Amino acid sequence: MKHRITRKEDLNAADYLIEVEASMVAERFLPGNFAVLITVPRGERIPMSIQKAEDGKITMLIKKLGKTSVELDSFEVGDSLEAVIGPMGNSPELKRYGNIVFASDLVCGHAENYALCKALQEIEGNHVTSIQTFPTKADIYPKKELSEAFCDEYYLTTLDGSCGIKGHYTEVLKDLLDEGKVDIIFAGGDIPALRDLAGLTEPYGVPTIVTVRQIMIDATGMCGSCRVFVDGEMKLTCIDGPMFDAHKLNFEDIINRMAMFKEKETRAMEYYNKKILPSVGFT
Amino acid sequence: MAKINKTRVPMREQPAEERIKNFDSVPLGYTDEEAMAEAQRCIQCKDPSCETECPVNMKIRAMIEKVAEGNFEEAFLIAKEDNPIPAISGRVCPQEDQCEGVCTMGKKADAINIGKLGAFLGDWAMQNGVTEELHIEERNEKVAVIGSGPAGISCAVDLRKLGYRVTLFEALHIAGGVLQYGIPAFRLPKDIVDYELSYLQKIGVDLRLNNIVGQNIKFDELRWEFDAIFIGTGAGAPRFLGIEGEKLMGVYSANEFLIRVNLMKAYKFPEYDTPIVCGDSVGVIGAGNVAMDAARCAVRLGAREVYILYRRTKQESPARDEELEHALEEGVIFEELVNPTRVLGSEDGWVTGIEMVRMELGELDDSGRPRPVKIEGGEFTMELDTVVNALGTLPNRLFLDRTPELETTPRGAIKTDEKLMTNVKGVFAGGDAMSGGATVIQALGEGKRAAASIHGYLSGI
Numbered sequence: 001m002k003h004r005i006t007r008k009e010d011l012n013a014a015d016y017l018i019e020v021e022a023s024m025v026a027e028r029f030l031p032g033n034f035a036v037l038i039t040v041p042r043g044e045r046i047p048m049s050i051q052k053a054e055d056g057k058i059t060m061l062i063k064k065l066g067k068t069s070v071e072l073d074s075f076e077v078g079d080s081l082e083a084v085i086g087p088m089g090n091s092p093e094l095k096r097y098g099n100i101v102f103a104s105d106l107v108c109g110h111a112e113n114y115a116l117c118k119a120l121q122e123i124e125g126n127h128v129t130s131i132q133t134f135p136t137k138a139d140i141y142p143k144k145e146l147s148e149a150f151c152d153e154y155y156l157t158t159l160d161g162s163c164g165i166k167g168h169y170t171e172v173l174k175d176l177l178d179e180g181k182v183d184i185i186f187a188g189g190d191i192p193a194l195r196d197l198a199g200l201t202e203p204y205g206v207p208t209i210v211t212v213r214q215i216m217i218d219a220t221g222m223c224g225s226c227r228v229f230v231d232g233e234m235k236l237t238c239i240d241g242p243m244f245d246a247h248k249l250n251f252e253d254i255i256n257r258m259a260m261f262k263e264k265e266t267r268a269m270e271y272y273n274k275k276i277l278p279s280v281g282f283t
Numbered sequence: 284m285a286k287i288n289k290t291r292v293p294m295r296e297q298p299a300e301e302r303i304k305n306f307d308s309v310p311l312g313y314t315d316e317e318a319m320a321e322a323q324r325c326i327q328c329k330d331p332s333c334e335t336e337c338p339v340n341m342k343i344r345a346m347i348e349k350v351a352e353g354n355f356e357e358a359f360l361i362a363k364e365d366n367p368i369p370a371i372s373g374r375v376c377p378q379e380d381q382c383e384g385v386c387t388m389g390k391k392a393d394a395i396n397i398g399k400l401g402a403f404l405g406d407w408a409m410q411n412g413v414t415e416e417l418h419i420e421e422r423n424e425k426v427a428v429i430g431s432g433p434a435g436i437s438c439a440v441d442l443r444k445l446g447y448r449v450t451l452f453e454a455l456h457i458a459g460g461v462l463q464y465g466i467p468a469f470r471l472p473k474d475i476v477d478y479e480l481s482y483l484q485k486i487g488v489d490l491r492l493n494n495i496v497g498q499n500i501k502f503d504e505l506r507w508e509f510d511a512i513f514i515g516t517g518a519g520a521p522r523f524l525g526i527e528g529e530k531l532m533g534v535y536s537a538n539e540f541l542i543r544v545n546l547m548k549a550y551k552f553p554e555y556d557t558p559i560v561c562g563d564s565v566g567v568i569g570a571g572n573v574a575m576d577a578a579r580c581a582v583r584l585g586a587r588e589v590y591i592l593y594r595r596t597k598q599e600s601p602a603r604d605e606e607l608e609h610a611l612e613e614g615v616i617f618e619e620l621v622n623p624t625r626v627l628g629s630e631d632g633w634v635t636g637i638e639m640v641r642m643e644l645g646e647l648d649d650s651g652r653p654r655p656v657k658i659e660g661g662e663f664t665m666e667l668d669t670v671v672n673a674l675g676t677l678p679n680r681l682f683l684d685r686t687p688e689l690e691t692t693p694r695g696a697i698k699t700d701e702k703l704m705t706n707v708k709g710v711f712a713g714g715d716a717m718s719g720g721a722t723v724i725q726a727l728g729e730g731k732r733a734a735a736s737i738h739g740y741l742s743g744i
Binding site for chain 2 (some may be wrong): 024025028038042043044045067068082083085086087088217218220221222223224225229234239250253256257259260261263264265267268271272
């Protein structure tokens with residue numbers, strides 16, 4: 001079954017939004033789930049964050065990072081993807097947590113932030129705060145794609161201070177922690193920043209749940225590529241995650257192994273830029 | 284009567300120095316004449332033990348008789364009666380432990396090359412467009428088959444032939460299970476797998492790709508919608524040794540290594556998008572078929588030195604004879620009696636070597652094989668830049684974690700009764716998900732047995 005693109009918009013110079021027909025994923029989506037995309041028959045299987053799911057369609061936030069995301073950016077409304085598979089992974093329990101903070105600084109993070117704020121704000125007894133960080137004012141997403149509409153409190157930060165609060169979400173969070181107003185934190189995005197977040201929140205004893213995106217292939221628990229270590233025990237991001245307790249996670253390992261295919265990714269990008277891609281299928 | 288040739292008609296193969304540069308089939312197949320000559324060596328035993336040893340009890344004697352006569356169509360149809368995929372099983376069965384191992388000819392001469400004759404027939408039928416004519420009497424009952432690997436294929440085919448409405452659920456984007464993601468193309472060309480699978484759709488099996496039961500389809504939904512369920516989810520979970528250094532870059536599970544190469548075609552990168560990083564010196568831990576597959580892939584990916592690291596000796600290797608021979612011909616170095624204890628790495632996180640300890644063989648263990656025992660002071664290191672763990676696999680947790688109602692063994696395999704029914708009524712299981720890890724043909728056999736049991740269950744026999 002082909003998956004037609006029904007909407008595609010730039011979020012900033014590097015990120016874009018894509019809405020595709022994927023009825024099975026849309027019907028069964030829960031906040032925190034992700035999708036696996038195959039853009040073309042010769043394509044790789046890549047995990048993507050889902051921001052929302054409605055009317056048989058899902059919306060994903062994507063960063064132009066590697067060959068596949070750059071190639072997908074050349075697709076237009078009406079074009080189709082080879083496969084949109086999911087929903088994958090687990091969703092956190094949607095219940096009353098009290099004072100919840102969501103923090104994010106990259107596509108994978110902003111999408112979950114949006115989906116979780118929307119779902120958890122509807123539950124009575126939850127006070128939802130969101131902090132979204134962008135590098136500069138120019139990078140801030142259009143307002144309707146931010147989680148602000150679903151929050152009791154909302155903070156926008158830019159690293160250079162060109163808009164909103166100057167600094168990273170961790171800095172705003174520190175103030176909230178000091179005020180003692182946080183019962184649980186959900187966060188996603190840049191992995192080194194999540195490591196710093198874990199270090200920040202641990203002394204306060206506030207549960208901190210982070211979304212991890214490690215390299216995946218099948219995303220069904222078969223290959224072990226996305227293995228992470230939680231309290232020393234091997235877990236698979238695809239079927240045990242993608243959310244883990246930040247205080248138990250070995251971040252150094254994740255950061256190290258994400259570099260494994262860097263050189264190949266560069267080569268794929270060079271190859272793509274030469275535009276000599278043959279149209280081949282799986283044979 | 285003409286004298287019977289004691290030696291097999293040799294199978295033409297790509298020479299080792301050529302084939303290590305490609306992923307094409309190593310065996311080149313029999314010609315019609317060669318197949319007939321090989322079949323004519325069969326003495327047509329009164330009591331063919333080859334058939335009793337075959338996990339699907341193929342009518343091997345009759346099949347070979349027809350090949351000897353040059354009647355390939357009839358021979359193919361005989362093979363197909365019990366085996367839905369002869370072109371595949373002929374290539375991947377451990378024949379030396381089954382049909383060919385008990386062949387009467389084998390006692391004094393070469394056993395008949397039953398596997399290659401089976402593969403010949405499957406290929407011949409594909410090339411000549413010959414298929415069996417089926418007259419299916421439709422039934423109303425619906426059966427769900429989970430997993431499109433060997434067990435699922437045989438179960439689906441048999442149930443469909445009986446007239447059941449069969450839906451085959453596959454988690455990946457390509458059907459075939461281990462035949463696609465596990466076994467490399469040089470051993471099992473993928474056009475053959477695709478052809479055999481297209482047969483399923485031709486006879487009316489509803490194949491649903493990207494349907495991950497337990498993940499995006501709840502097991503309960505299937506129980507609600509279908510009258511019976513067969514679970515053939517395989518043993519797809521990766522295993523690591525659990526030693527220090529396995530977090531390093533350059534350490535793979537055999538599953539990852541093979542999925543990248545076979546399913547995602549990383550050997551054609553960057554034409555295909557999925558990459559693989561394979562270094563110059565590769566150590567594959569383990570000595571089964573999967574280890575041989577990974578080692579031979581590494582050779583083809585350009586590794587200069589590829590080692591099989593095994594704590595026993597070649598004699599105890601569970602790999603098919605042919606795979607071991609082919610691997611050695613291709614330059615794979617068999618490092619016997621070594622046990623890895625630590626993977627060594629550089630500061631930037633890449634594998635640089637492996638620390639091992641020399642072993643010797645002691646008394647027989649529960650598996651009937653000599654137990655490897657550590658030699659005191661036998662520690663040494665080997666420089667490597669890629670390590671592949673081929674230690675066997677475990678049943679897939681994704682499915683089992685989400686179906687707590689199914690009883691499993693301590694090793695995580697699904698428990699069944701003698702009819703292959705699980706503790707849940709109407710739910711059957713077979714293949715590696717039940718056995719924990721065996722052969723393609725055993726899975727085929729279990730799929731067939733389960734189909735017969737499901738038929739009995741649904742028709743009240």
